[in-house]
Amino acid sequence: MHSRNADAGSPSIAILPTTLAKRCLWLLVALIGAACLGVVALRRGEPVNAIWLVAASLAVFAIAYRFYSRFIANFVLRMDATRATPAVLRNDGLDYVPTNKWVVFGHHFAAIAGAGPLVGPVLAAQMGYLPGTLWILFGVVFAGAVQDFMILALSLRRDGRSLGHMLREELGPAPGVVAMFGVLVLMMIVLAVLALVVVKALTHSPWGTFTVAATIPIALLMGVYLRWIRVGRILEVSLIGLVLLLASISYGAHVAASPTLAPLFDFDAKTLAWLLIGYGFCASVLPVWLLLAPRDYLSTFLKIGTIALLALAIFIAAPTLQMPAVTKFIDGTGPVFQGGLFPFLFITIACGAVSGWHAIIASGTTPKLIGNEGEARLIGYGGMLMEAFVAIMALIAAASLHPGVYFAMNAPGALIGNTVQSAATAISQMGFVVTPDELLQTAKNIGETSILSRAGGAPTLAVGMAQLLHNILPGGGMMAFWYHYAILFEALFILTTVDAGTRVGRFMIQEIAGLIHKPLQATESWTGNLLATAICVALWGYFLYQGATDPLGGINTLWPLFGIANQMLAAIALMLATVVVVKLKRQRYIWVPGIPALWLIACTLTAGWQKLTGPISFTAAAAKYAQAAQQGRLLAPAKTIAEMQRIVSNNQVDAALTGVFMLLIVSMLGFSLRTLIRAWNTPTPTAHEEPYVALSSVTS
Amino acid sequence: MMTRSTIANALHQAWKRAVQTARLCCGVPDYDAYLKHLRKHHPERDVPSYAMFFRERQAARYKGTGGRCC
Numbered sequence: 001m002h003s004r005n006a007d008a009g010s011p012s013i014a015i016l017p018t019t020l021a022k023r024c025l026w027l028l029v030a031l032i033g034a035a036c037l038g039v040v041a042l043r044r045g046e047p048v049n050a051i052w053l054v055a056a057s058l059a060v061f062a063i064a065y066r067f068y069s070r071f072i073a074n075f076v077l078r079m080d081a082t083r084a085t086p087a088v089l090r091n092d093g094l095d096y097v098p099t100n101k102w103v104v105f106g107h108h109f110a111a112i113a114g115a116g117p118l119v120g121p122v123l124a125a126q127m128g129y130l131p132g133t134l135w136i137l138f139g140v141v142f143a144g145a146v147q148d149f150m151i152l153a154l155s156l157r158r159d160g161r162s163l164g165h166m167l168r169e170e171l172g173p174a175p176g177v178v179a180m181f182g183v184l185v186l187m188m189i190v191l192a193v194l195a196l197v198v199v200k201a202l203t204h205s206p207w208g209t210f211t212v213a214a215t216i217p218i219a220l221l222m223g224v225y226l227r228w229i230r231v232g233r234i235l236e237v238s239l240i241g242l243v244l245l246l247a248s249i250s251y252g253a254h255v256a257a258s259p260t261l262a263p264l265f266d267f268d269a270k271t272l273a274w275l276l277i278g279y280g281f282c283a284s285v286l287p288v289w290l291l292l293a294p295r296d297y298l299s300t301f302l303k304i305g306t307i308a309l310l311a312l313a314i315f316i317a318a319p320t321l322q323m324p325a326v327t328k329f330i331d332g333t334g335p336v337f338q339g340g341l342f343p344f345l346f347i348t349i350a351c352g353a354v355s356g357w358h359a360i361i362a363s364g365t366t367p368k369l370i371g372n373e374g375e376a377r378l379i380g381y382g383g384m385l386m387e388a389f390v391a392i393m394a395l396i397a398a399a400s401l402h403p404g405v406y407f408a409m410n411a412p413g414a415l416i417g418n419t420v421q422s423a424a425t426a427i428s429q430m431g432f433v434v435t436p437d438e439l440l441q442t443a444k445n446i447g448e449t450s451i452l453s454r455a456g457g458a459p460t461l462a463v464g465m466a467q468l469l470h471n472i473l474p475g476g477g478m479m480a481f482w483y484h485y486a487i488l489f490e491a492l493f494i495l496t497t498v499d500a501g502t503r504v505g506r507f508m509i510q511e512i513a514g515l516i517h518k519p520l521q522a523t524e525s526w527t528g529n530l531l532a533t534a535i536c537v538a539l540w541g542y543f544l545y546q547g548a549t550d551p552l553g554g555i556n557t558l559w560p561l562f563g564i565a566n567q568m569l570a571a572i573a574l575m576l577a578t579v580v581v582v583k584l585k586r587q588r589y590i591w592v593p594g595i596p597a598l599w600l601i602a603c604t605l606t607a608g609w610q611k612l613t614g615p616i617s618f619t620a621a622a623a624k625y626a627q628a629a630q631q632g633r634l635l636a637p638a639k640t641i642a643e644m645q646r647i648v649s650n651n652q653v654d655a656a657l658t659g660v661f662m663l664l665i666v667s668m669l670g671f672s673l674r675t676l677i678r679a680w681n682t683p684t685p686t687a688h689e690e691p692y693v694a695l696s697s698v699t700s
Numbered sequence: 701m702m703t704r705s706t707i708a709n710a711l712h713q714a715w716k717r718a719v720q721t722a723r724l725c726c727g728v729p730d731y732d733a734y735l736k737h738l739r740k741h742h743p744e745r746d747v748p749s750y751a752m753f754f755r756e757r758q759a760a761r762y763k764g765t766g767g768r769c770c
Contacts, residue, residue: 093737094757097729099720106721232754234726235719288762289755297726304725369724503762523763 026066033059040325041130047320050396053133054314057392061385064141069149069381076581076589077153081374084693086160088371096160098371101378108366108383110300112148112358113307115194115494116351116566117387119457121395122464123559124348125406126336128326129399131345133392139346139353140388143596147570148358149380150577150593155363156376157689163363167576169688170583175671179572182664183360184508185657186565188536190357191501192543193562194494195280196554199272199544200456201487206265207256207447209272211484212491213265214248215295216279222294234297241298249484253447253477273548276498277541283495284502285533292499299493306489310393313468319400327403328431335411335430336455337556338616343603347563352391354600356569358384372695394457397464404434405442405451409460412553413453414636423452447480455555458494462486498540505536546650551625551637557618560611561654561661564604568665571600575672583679583687601665608662612655622651727761728754 036056040048073079087098099107124132155161158169164183168176202209221244222237230236255261267275283291332340337348351357362380370376398406407427408416416423420436427434443451446466451459466482507523509532514521520528547554574597581590611617628635629644638644679686720730731750738745748756 091737093734094729094760097733097737099724099730099733100717103717103721103724107724110725227755231751232728234723234728289758292762293726293758300725301722500762507763 026063029059029062033063040133044325047322048325049318049320050314050400051318053129053321053392053396057133057137057389060137060141061389064145065382065385068141069145069377072146072149072381072592073153073377076586076592077150078586079153079373079376080692081372082695083373084695084698085156085370085373086367087369088695088698089693090159090368095365096368099369101370101372101375104366104369104375105379105383107369108361108379109386110304111361111365112351112355112383112387113303113390114351114497115197115458115490116355116357117391118394118461118490119197120349120352120559120563121391122398122457122460123336123410123455123555124345125323125395125398126327126334126410127330127341127345128324129321129395130325131330131341132349132395135345135349136353136388136391136395139349140384143570143574143599144352144354144358144388145381145384146593146596147354147356147573147577148362148384149377151359151573152362152367152370152380153373153376154577154580155367156370156373159690160367161363163359163573163576166363167572170576170579171671171675175668178664178667178671179569182565182569182572182661184505185660186356186569187501187505187508188539189543189558189562189565189657191280191498191505191540192547193555193558195273195276195498195540195544196547196558197456197458198491198494199269199276199548200454200553200555201458201462201491202267202272203269203454204266204450205256205448205487206262207252207480207484208487208491209265209267210255210261211245211248211252211488212495214252215245215298215488215492215495216291218244218248219291219295219298222298223290226294227289237294238297238301241294242302245298245302245488246485249481249488252484253480256447269548269554270545273541273545276495277537277544279495280498280502280541281533281537283499284506284537285529288503292496292503295492296496296500299489299496302489303493306486307390307393309469310397310465311389313465313472314393314396317468317471319396319468319471321396321399322401323399323403323406332616335407335415337559339560339607339610343606343610344560344563346600346603347560347567347607349391350563350566350570352388352394354567354570354596355387356566356571356573358387359569359573394461397461397468400467401460401464402434402438402442403432404428404438405463406460407432408434408439409451409453409463410455411453412455412551412556414551414553416452418452420450420452445479446483447477448483453553455553457555458487458490462490502533502536502540505539506532509535542653546653549637549643549646550650551621551635551647557651557654560607561657564607564611564658564661567600567604568661571597571604571665572668574600575668579672579676579679580687582676583685584689585683585685587680601669604665605662608658608665611658612662618651618655618658622648622655625651728757 033056036052036059039052040056087096090096091098121132151163154166158166164176164180167179202212218241222241226237255265330341332338337344366379370379404427407430408423416426420439424434424436424439439451443449446463462483465486466479469482470479510521510523510528513532519525522528543558547558550557574593577593578590578597581593612619625635625644626648629641634644638647731753735747738747
């Protein structure tokens with residue numbers, strides 16, 4: 001069956017399966033998916049195997065890709081395979097190059113996949129595996145993948161322009177500036193919270209700290225090799241780097257056991273935070289070829305390789321989900337993060353379900369590489385589905401842990417104390433029976449002295465991964481190796497993000513500084529460079545240090561801020577897509593980007609409001625500490641009145657920032673509605689698309 | 701029927717694609733494609749060596765906006 005598109009220039013497109021066999025096949029996929037989802041959602045009392053969850057997800061993704069993404073491509077975006085893309089029109093052999101679609105897919109996926117989809121689902125597992133699973137599946141199909149695909153398509157029709165540029169063009173200059181300010185603040189929060197994940201993972205872990213520190217000389221060596229010895233041989237040098245990394249993980253066991261070496265790499269959270277701040281400054285000031293680029297290569301390959309390894313481990317080990325489907329913590333009393341299912345689940349799992357950050361990638365390098373509009377669906381929508389699958393795998397790794405171990409690792413010390421005895425008692429009282437021995441044994445298995453209160457996602461995921469990998473590749477003492485491998489892999493690519501992000505932040509700050517004093521804008525100027533880098537590092541460093549000294553462990557405080565900011569950006573991107581759909585006079589499809597946009601606005605504003613006022617708010621925390629300080633009492637972990645004051649002011653800053661985010665989103669909503677109503681009342685299309693050029697008329 | 705040479709060809713093609721993807725993930729575009737583009741559109745320009753091309757691209761990657769996610 002074919003349906004002809006009314007739009008001139010669009011080819012006729014098949015929207016339904018053409019043969020009976022194909023229809024039957026899709027019906028079968030739908031039935032299998034429904035059956036698996038039914039098992040995951042409804043089976044109670046006996047544990048569910050992770051394979052059901054994997055199968056359900058794959059079926060949902062297949063159906064969403066086959067039907068919903070095609071519907072969006074054909075009707076909402078009207079992607080046109082005969083239309084020339086920016087890569088073809090502006091081919092310069094460097095930035096704009098028509099590239100094979102699988103190559104672009106790989107590039108796009110590597111760019112969007114980061115620590116986010118691995119950490120968020122692990123934190124959300126405190127509510128059980130079901131809420132997280134459902135949000136990842138429905139979120140990605142109706143929001144995340146829609147956002148990535150639509151922003152990619154918009155950019156494809158606009159010479160590969162950036163999100164900021166498109167916002168200025170379609171909504172006006174003021175909203176463009178407001179959104180870009182939001183991006184800068186979001187970036188600082190992202191860098192701080194990611195660096196905090198590393199701090200949490202390395203606190204009092206000489207083995208982990210040693211291996212992460214070893215990446216610095218390894219990267220320097222790679223940088224020199226790549227610059228002078230074998231120029232540009234990325235794969236070769238990455239293999240050498242990988243071998244050295246694995247060797248450093250092995251040697252780390254020796255470091256941890258040695259009474260002379262271990263103290264050299266044994267740091268508390270505050271010291272680690274300072275080390276990271278200093279490191280971030282150096283790494284982004286040094287020439288990129290020396291440290292930043294080689295680490296980037298290593299972390300990119302390690303990331304893809306480890307994701308593949310995780311998938312393999314889950315398929316072969318087929319773990320049982322030990323976490324209940326739903327825990328009592330959906331009421332908002334969970335130890336990992338406070339706040340009820342709505343809205344906090346939806347901001348805790350950001351990347352993996354929907355992530356505003358992707359809108360920047362989808363309007364960055366990717367649209368400049370696509371040779372045919374017809375391929376945008378695979379790359380934009382398909383790439384995000386794959387990211388969601390990574391999030392599902394992270395959720396499985398966390399949910400396949402003993403719940404007692406999970407909560408011991410993720411609950412703050414204020415709730416479970418500092419000993420395995422106190423932790424086991426506290427967690428058993430929560431309803432997850434665990435013995436001190438089990439906690440001790442887990443720590444011993446992974447080669448650490450303690451697993452308590454290591455919130456942040458990375459250590460939990462690492463224990464989960466280590467158990468899975470140990471299942472498929474048994475061997476004495478190998479679990480400790482795998483644990484530190486997983487920690488290293490996460491730390492490596494988080495630190496690369498921190499370095500690269502600091503550089504980007506530095507350029508953004510230099511641009512702003514250039515408005516005040518022109519010479520500061522020159523990126524070659526050392527004064528401008530050092531000054532802007534220092535400001536950038538100070539901005540994220542402030543939040544990192546705040547997290548490292550936070551009474552509730554930091555992640556508890558900073559992750560909601562990160563989630564609110566990230567989902568705010570996603571809401572802005574989806575609002576842009578909604579406005580453009582109306583501007584194109586396709587308003588009957590306004591619900592496609594419009595409903596997820598409204599949903600994210602509702603989630604971010606509700607979460608923001610609860611963090612601003614009420615029992616779990618930053619203001620309440622500030623008031624509590626201020627009151628105690630006034631009475632001369634000390635509340636843990638503060639040891640002096642000055643520290644009490646600092647906790648008060650940190651919470652006030654967080655509250656103010658939450659207010660700024662809320663204001664930002666309300667003003668963007670106002671700007672969008674204004675443009676939307678105007679476009680709705682205009683009888684002709686008003687979107688700023690570049691004119692149609694036939695692909696066949698352009699010679700490559 | 702697939703002959704041995706077509707299989708070898710397909711494997712070679714797949715390897716080339718994999719290398720291209722891996723390099724692109726690191727911000728280094730396809731050198732051959734760039735040379736082809738230069739020869740066709742800018743025959744008057746000097747052709748850079750792979751080493752020069754690599755260094756220029758490596759520096760360019762970290763100049764602009766962020767190319768990675770959280």
